[in-house]
Amino acid sequence: MNEEYRKRMQSLLGEKDCQRYFALLDTAPRRGFRVNTLKIDDDSLFALTHLEKEKTPFAKNGYYLHGETGLGATPAAVAGLFYMQEPSASAAVTILHPEKGMKVLDLCAAPGSKSTQIAEMLDNTGLLVSNEINTKRAGILLENIERSGTANTMVLNSDTKHTANAFPAFFDAVLCDAPCSGEGMMRKNEEARRQWSEKLVYDCASLQKEILDNAYACLKPGGRMVYSTCTFAPEENEMQISAFLQRHPDMHTIPIDVPFGRPALACSGHTEYARRIYPMDGGEGHFICLMEKQDDTEISSSTGLIKSEQLPACAAKFLQENLEKPYPYMLSVRGRIYGGVSPFYQADGCRLMRHQVFLGEERNGRFEPAHNLFTSAWGSFKNKVELSDDEVCRYLRGEVIPRAMDRGWYAVCFKGYVLGGAHSDGKMLKNKYPKALRLR
Numbered sequence: 352m353n354e355e356y357r358k359r360m361q362s363l364l365g366e367k368d369c370q371r372y373f374a375l376l377d378t379a380p381r382r383g384f385r386v387n388t389l390k391i392d393d394d395s396l397f398a399l400t401h402l403e404k405e406k407t408p409f410a411k412n413g414y415y416l417h418g419e420t421g422l423g424a425t426p427a428a429v430a431g432l433f434y435m436q437e438p439s440a441s442a443a444v445t446i447l448h449p450e451k452g453m454k455v456l457d458l459c460a461a462p463g464s465k466s467t468q469i470a471e472m473l474d475n476t477g478l479l480v481s482n483e484i485n486t487k488r489a490g491i492l493l494e495n496i497e498r499s500g501t502a503n504t505m506v507l508n509s510d511t512k513h514t515a516n517a518f519p520a521f522f523d524a525v526l527c528d529a530p531c532s533g534e535g536m537m538r539k540n541e542e543a544r545r546q547w548s549e550k551l552v553y554d555c556a557s558l559q560k561e562i563l564d565n566a567y568a569c570l571k572p573g574g575r576m577v578y579s580t581c582t583f584a585p586e587e588n589e590m591q592i593s594a595f596l597q598r599h600p601d602m603h604t605i606p607i608d609v610p611f612g613r614p615a616l617a618c619s620g621h622t623e624y625a626r627r628i629y630p631m632d633g634g635e636g637h638f639i640c641l642m643e644k645q646d647d648t649e650i651s652s653s654t655g656l657i658k659s660e661q662l663p664a665c666a667a668k669f670l671q672e673n674l675e676k677p678y679p680y681m682l683s684v685r686g687r688i689y690g691g692v693s694p695f696y697q698a699d700g701c702r703l704m705r706h707q708v709f710l711g712e713e714r715n716g717r718f719e720p721a722h723n724l725f726t727s728a729w730g731s732f733k734n735k736v737e738l739s740d741d742e743v744c745r746y747l748r749g750e751v752i753p754r755a756m757d758r759g760w761y762a763v764c765f766k767g768y769v770l771g772g773a774h775s776d777g778k779m780l781k782n783k784y785p786k787a788l789r790l791r
């Protein structure tokens with residue numbers, strides 16, 4: 352271990368805790384998952400799987416994982432019934448506490464562990480905008496968003512300054528889970544140990560400053576914001592917040608009353624109100640600071656709505672016949688049809704990857720449903736087909752399933768939970784599970 356790092360941790364933790372910390376670095380990392388309450392409740396998930404029921408203190412629906420591997424390829428994971436997440440990472444959204452109906456921004460969102468948690472708490476009300484700058488990671492974010500079943504989430508692949516330009520003073524709550532030097536990843540990731548340097552800490556602090564200012568620009572007066580990192584360096588945490596509060600006197604820190612972690616370090620601006628979580632506290636490591644913007648200005652957001660084209664008749668007919676309930680909002684753009692529980696907002700200057708739920712598209716006068724129509728937890732598809740365990744494996748590999756049944760579209764299910772879609776020609780179920788997701 353880098354000697355410089357050892358010295359820094361010693362001055363942060365003191366001798367006794369420092370010894371515990373370095374001893375823990377050589378043990379197995381804590382792993383966890385959250386039950387996706389958009390699709391299933393805790394008891395039903397435990398009845399369906401072999402997952403153990405040991406709760407973490409960090410989230411209402413958060414549990415520890417013990418030894419199980421390969422869970423990502425199980426039908427329950429593919430159906431989006433749970434999301435694997437480092438246990439303490441769920442603390443940031445617990446502290447942000449998004450409430451139903453709110454407009455929420457997750458500014459640095461990939462791969463989506465916190466976005467999916469926000470989506471669970473919004474419970475398909477309000478709006479979630481999930482932004483990620485890295486295109487490949489934004490693709491993974493989109494997959495996770497689709498799998499989670501959320502029907503209120505817009506996915507952007509933009510630099511945070513473009514997000515700030517598109518959504519000035521727009522959000523009730525903002526999560527700024529900034530890129531960092533990743534000291535909280537050292538137990539699970541050898542690379543994080545090797546790449547650590549003081550220069551990395553300073554480089555991250557400079558990027559975080561810019562991202563935090565952009566997060567601030569997106570927040571409504573009266574709105575709340577969480578700044579979080581998975582690192583321990585004060586330059587990226589308390590010192591970052593202290594400097595931010597000096598630049599933005601209309602922001603203040605809020606004490607956090609939770610049964611986990613420990614008070615943060617005291618710098619100007621009551622940074623001790625924030626929480627630090629170390630491996631000794633039951634997770635890998637996080638810093639979380641809750642702030643609020645003063646509510647004494649009359650700034651109104653200038654973000655506008657997208658005008659929809661007329662819904663093609665074939666799409667309107669298909670959706671009316673096949674969905675158990677209609678989406679409150681619909682958007683038709685050049686033959687592509689979206690549904691959502693929130694109005695569709697413009698995101699000028701941003702690269703938009705998804706407007707809420709992509710339902711499908713019109714092709715030569717016919718409506719072709721998209722995978723997301725089946726995975727959404729909103730308007731469940733009426734026609735369902737239940738597959739055997741063996742058929743589920745074949746479906747997830749992209750194979751055709753022989754079945755005599757009425758022609759038409761079906762939601763393909765594993766024990767009642769939807770995996771994706773298929774089209775029957777009367778004898779065969781043609782597999783519509785996306786090629787990119789198929790198991791090899």
Ligand SMILES: C[S@@+](CC[C@H](N)C(=O)[O-])C[C@H]1O[C@@H](n2cnc3c(N)ncnc32)[C@H](O)[C@@H]1O
Nearest residue numbers: 459460461462463464465484485511528529530
């Ligand atoms: C700590 S990770 C986010 C983890 C995510 N919130 C989660 O819980 O799944 C930080 C993310 O910020 C992204 N990022 C890096 N620089 C950025 C920038 N300038 N603007 C927006 N995102 C950025 C990284 O690509 C990375 O995906």
